[in-house]
Amino acid sequence: MRLGVLCSGGDAPGMNACLRSVVRAAASDGHDVIGIRRGYEGLMNADFFDSELGVGKMSPRSVSHILERGGTILNSSRCPAFATPEGLKVAADALDRAGVDALIPIGGDGTFRGAVALAEHWKGQIIGCPGTIDNDLLGTDATIGFSTAVATAVDCIDKLRDTAESHERLFLVEVMGRHSGHLALATALAASAEIACVPEEIVDAVAIAARVQELRSLGKQSIIIVVAEGDEQGGAVALNEKLSLADCPYATRTVILGHIQRGGSPTAEDRVLATRLGDFAVRSIVDGATGMMAGETCGHCCLVPLEDTFSTHRPLPEHQIELLDRMSC
Amino acid sequence: MRLGVLCSGGDAPGMNACLRSVVRAAASDGHDVIGIRRGYEGLMNADFFDSELGVGKMSPRSVSHILERGGTILNSSRCPAFATPEGLKVAADALDRAGVDALIPIGGDGTFRGAVALAEHWKGQIIGCPGTIDNDLLGTDATIGFSTAVATAVDCIDKLRDTAESHERLFLVEVMGRHSGHLALATALAASAEIACVPEEIVDAVAIAARVQELRSLGKQSIIIVVAEGDEQGGAVALNEKLSLADCPYATRTVILGHIQRGGSPTAEDRVLATRLGDFAVRSIVDGATGMMAGETCGHCCLVPLEDTFSTHRPLPEHQIELLDRMSC
Amino acid sequence: MRLGVLCSGGDAPGMNACLRSVVRAAASDGHDVIGIRRGYEGLMNADFFDSELGVGKMSPRSVSHILERGGTILNSSRCPAFATPEGLKVAADALDRAGVDALIPIGGDGTFRGAVALAEHWKGQIIGCPGTIDNDLLGTDATIGFSTAVATAVDCIDKLRDTAESHERLFLVEVMGRHSGHLALATALAASAEIACVPEEIVDAVAIAARVQELRSLGKQSIIIVVAEGDEQGGAVALNEKLSLADCPYATRTVILGHIQRGGSPTAEDRVLATRLGDFAVRSIVDGATGMMAGETCGHCCLVPLEDTFSTHRPLPEHQIELLDRMSC
Amino acid sequence: MRLGVLCSGGDAPGMNACLRSVVRAAASDGHDVIGIRRGYEGLMNADFFDSELGVGKMSPRSVSHILERGGTILNSSRCPAFATPEGLKVAADALDRAGVDALIPIGGDGTFRGAVALAEHWKGQIIGCPGTIDNDLLGTDATIGFSTAVATAVDCIDKLRDTAESHERLFLVEVMGRHSGHLALATALAASAEIACVPEEIVDAVAIAARVQELRSLGKQSIIIVVAEGDEQGGAVALNEKLSLADCPYATRTVILGHIQRGGSPTAEDRVLATRLGDFAVRSIVDGATGMMAGETCGHCCLVPLEDTFSTHRPLPEHQIELLDRMSC
DSSP: OEEEEEEOSSOOTTHHHHHHHHHHHHHHTTOEEEEBTTHHHHHHTTOBOOBTTBTTBOOTGGGTTOTTOSSOTTOOOOOGGGGSHHHHHHHHHHHHHTTOSEEEEEESHHHHHHHHHHHTTOOSEEEEEEBOTTOOOTTOSSOBTHHHHHHHHHHHHHHHHHHHHHHTEEEEEEEOOSSOOHHHHHHHHHTTOSEEEOTTSOOOHHHHHHHHHHHHHTTOSOEEEEEETTSTTOSHHHHHHHHHHTTOSSEEEEEEOGGGGGOSOOOHHHHHHHHHHHHHHHHHHHTTOOSEEEEEETTEEEEEEHHHHTSSOOOOOTTHHHHHHHHOO | OEEEEEEOSSOOTTHHHHHHHHHHHHHHTTOEEEEBTTHHHHHHTTOBOOBTTBTTBOOGGGGTTOTTOSSOTTOOOOOGGGGSHHHHHHHHHHHHHTTOSEEEEEESHHHHHHHHHHHTTOOSEEEEEEBOTTOOOTTOSSOBTHHHHHHHHHHHHHHHHHHHHHHTEEEEEEEOOSSOOHHHHHHHHHTTOSEEEOTTSOOOHHHHHHHHHHHHHTTOSOEEEEEETTSTTOSHHHHHHHHHHTTOSSEEEEEEOGGGGGOSOOOHHHHHHHHHHHHHHHHHHHTTOOSEEEEEETTEEEEEEHHHHTSSOOOOOTTHHHHHHHHOO | OEEEEEEOSSOOTTHHHHHHHHHHHHHHTTOEEEEBTTHHHHHHTTOBOOBTTBTTBOOGGGGTTOTTOSSOTTOOOOOGGGGSHHHHHHHHHHHHHTTOSEEEEEESHHHHHHHHHHHTTOOSEEEEEEBOTTOOOTTOSSOBTHHHHHHHHHHHHHHHHHHHHHHTEEEEEEEOOSSOOHHHHHHHHHTTOSEEEOTTSOOOHHHHHHHHHHHHHTTOSOEEEEEETTSTTOSHHHHHHHHHHTTOSSEEEEEEOGGGGGOSOOOHHHHHHHHHHHHHHHHHHHTTOOSEEEEEETTEEEEEEHHHHTSSOOOOOTTHHHHHHHHOO | OEEEEEEOSSOOTTHHHHHHHHHHHHHHTTOEEEEBTTHHHHHHTTOBOOBTTBTTBOOGGGGTTOTTOSSOTTOOOOOGGGGSHHHHHHHHHHHHHTTOSEEEEEESHHHHHHHHHHHTTOOSEEEEEEBOTTOOOTTOSSOBTHHHHHHHHHHHHHHHHHHHHHHTEEEEEEEOOSSOOHHHHHHHHHTTOSEEEOTTSOOOHHHHHHHHHHHHHTTOSOEEEEEETTSTTOHHHHHHHHHHHTTOSSEEEEEEOGGGGGOSOOOHHHHHHHHHHHHHHHHHHHTTOOSEEEEEETTEEEEEEHHHHTSSOOOOOTTHHHHHHHHOO
16 A cells, blocks of 8 residues: 655644654555655645655655654645645645555644545545644544643743742743643643633633632742633733732733744653554554544544544543642642 | 551652642641651651641641652652561551551552551551552553653663664663563653563563564664563673674663662653542542552543552553564664 | 852842852851842841751751752842842841851842942942853853753754744744843854844844845755844844744744743753852852952852943853854855 | 864764754855764775765755754764774775865864874874863863763752652762763762762772761761762772672662763753864864864863873863862761
């Protein structure tokens, strides 16, 4: 068989590890892999990766020493033109001309929406791998990149805690997550933040200010509030303004972590997850599956229909907001 | 209620995070916590932690800023004298005199064996928390400290790969694990090692040498072999000697990672796990449970009888040795 | 003798290492150390650190395991009220009442201005230690905290490079430095940034845009521009707006690193520097010196009058802007 | 001009950064660079690096994104055959046939001895760059790789301190350094080790044991002794045996850091130093210099005759052994 692989949407640490796994799993089973550069945009342009095996082919050697590197050697893109009937047809033709039997798109919900649309114009098999720092897909306990993004945010907040303590300040730290508070909540728990603001829970600024007063009375020298960018408070800067109108007992500072969370060498968890899922995607294709995402639940690899992965946002882990609250005493 | 907490056996990153969680979960529910220093040995000596709340009491403030620190502020020990009828009676008396209603020992299989023995001499409740880098306990998907130990080993091997590549060498890297290959296997997968030697699988040195020859012919500039200290080959140094007798096509070097794997700031995964399990242990005690370990399976907190956790060694994750093999091509 | 020590102004990694060194150098020579909390504000309020040696005393044990921690266990502050004749008199009286013979303030130019003013109202000896991430003081090759702040910024940009490459973008990264480009320039060189914008050099946005065009034509997939917050362009956000008016051949993103740069465990360089200077400050006091800063030049500890340290901004290292330019080809 | 560049001897973090600097400094000045693989051995075999510019040529793009990577993309080797009259002649011929006008060897004392010998058989210019983790060369305040090796060792000891404290143990940690204690001493100071054993100072095991007793009486929970592999005590394992014969008041453990110290992404200090020296080596060649090492002293680039760099071992920094002693109280 000839497999195509691409990365699409916001890049996530571990995409390279997943690529490597796809290439090596295929090679060890005797299949070819065509690397498609720059996501769906590159697919439309037949923009292929070259290696010593020849035009478009990814050899096992061409993915040496990428497991530990952030980003993606195939590059990624967001491509609105792809999601049109014309775009999809162009892409399907490109796949056919390259002799691709099956496609493995690595990305998040936008990538999988694109894959579902492509399936209506292309007869090959499609198995997606969940590569996104948001951890908002149903059908997998974790997405590739989430562990690393949490680790990066926690590392930053560990540093901020030092200066927050020194100056007895309150820091509002904005992490990524437009629709989902997974990253914010896990970061808050792991970084011993006192408060997390997530899109899934509505809390007004007055209640937050009251909680901060309470924490002050408990003797807290410093406070960290983790704010998901998509929180209804409007992000860290907006929340800071609201807090300043209330009677906040700490001097405050705001930090927006931004794209730092997308980079960096993946954690061991992301490396293992990416390796397992890339391999499982290849084996699923060989087994004839299509229209599915390769995920991991309860330690086992599993397939779930692509449509289901983005049908609703994955709910936050139960009880963890209450847990954060109990820990802030 | 009055809860006692102690750390016992080999220390693991995240023990402090677990301690903090126990203390704060108890405090937020109105219970006292007595910190017992130096594990079971300290228990026999009534060696208690002091805080501003008074002798023996751990206040929420006394566990500030320990979540991110390796080791344990309560200290740990191994104590053969405890596991005698006399020792257990001394310990039970010490708990009674201190007015302790329930005990939370944090540790591994040896710690839980001790807890089971203690339960025959003491009427209070006992809920254990799994703190060990070995990840060899049944009843929990991961133990506190495993994620960090893997991360540390992977970080070391990433560095070794640099010099292995520069000099085109083979490195044998020994990681901890006397009876269990969990740490070795996860490390090997995450560090893109070519080969893992674990106690659970018997492979002879000749087969390893043949595999190394094969990898050389694939064009590998360098090779990393991760060896669990308890592997039947006898560890990295012994395996190196055997390889040198075979016709190894690489110059070799040996590194024993040793106690480095026990230290360091815990990963986000270990911090969250430790926080969840410490909290769950306290709530389980309040609910009347005893003789159980607080574990996490499939994302949910759960209780499992202490005896079951060490009844057999937890098996290696299915298919991952084959996965490592497929990735080394 | 009885020495007082305090941290003032923006905190810097390594302040704790310097504190530890002051306390232990004094103890090993038989002198007492009074820890003054919250900088000059705490001095005015006679806000002293307690240890097991008694009120206000810092024992060698009280500084155990702080060398590796960011921030300062004495806390820091900025205190305009100190810099008034009344404030200085209050502070001088507090020092006299506490029996302090000599003061070691750890901080930057503002701290040393305060120390010079205090010297007019207080007869004790004063030796400053340079603790600031800005590296803008004359009389020392490096300030305590600079190495760590550069390391943190470089680590962040290494991560940003991953995502910049994946999406073929230009990132503008703002680092601290209101009046000084030391941090920006060292970060840019170490992080292989293509361009650095520093307060010491005037470059207009049109020239930067032209340079970016040129780099594009050389085949650069991504561009990193490091911008000192005090650059005349107005920081990263303002420069981004100007670039967007020119014809920038890359999609751009902006990241403001902010207070992350102030925290974190100090680098080995900062730990050694802080240890040397704290020790040297104590020995200089014993030798009778006053009104000086303890610095390090060409590997040797030296004293320089406090006034001289902030008389002009320390110039950027020669030729390094040209070096950055040569490296971006 | 046509410049040749190679890495030789034990690899050091920052060699890649130095390579990049040589290539880009040359390119920005219009010169060609030939990359010679595998050090002097590769030179004898005319084993050249290829890039898109053609056989043997290193283009500015071929050194993209290597500044931050440990090891060396040119590989390194130790080659006794080179240091023979025949070997030197073969190498000189290879350089002439490749049209190389000047050679930049990156390495340590062995590399520079080779360069001096080569100069007797080859008429081209030679400027060395100091790439070694040992920091034992005269003529430069620091060698490329030293800062990173110290950082790695300190990071490991920070982890070991966690477990040493938990179990109240003494750890003997062996670092590299056959003839030189620079790495051991800087590591000890930065990692707050209590004792350092270096080849430059003779201390017997009895005196060390007595010092350990004294430290115990001061209340130290744990002890770290950093041992240079070349210390006259025979390394960490041998010293441990001697201590166990004396009456050591702590349980002891031994860790040999080994090759981990050679790898890893270089620190900012090593990246800047390597960048400066690679550039300076190129400019020195253009200016006509030969037979010299490019070093940095007191912040300025400088040239020193190659013979002088290894004439004696660079002495340890003054007073730092006493400083370590004062800090351990």
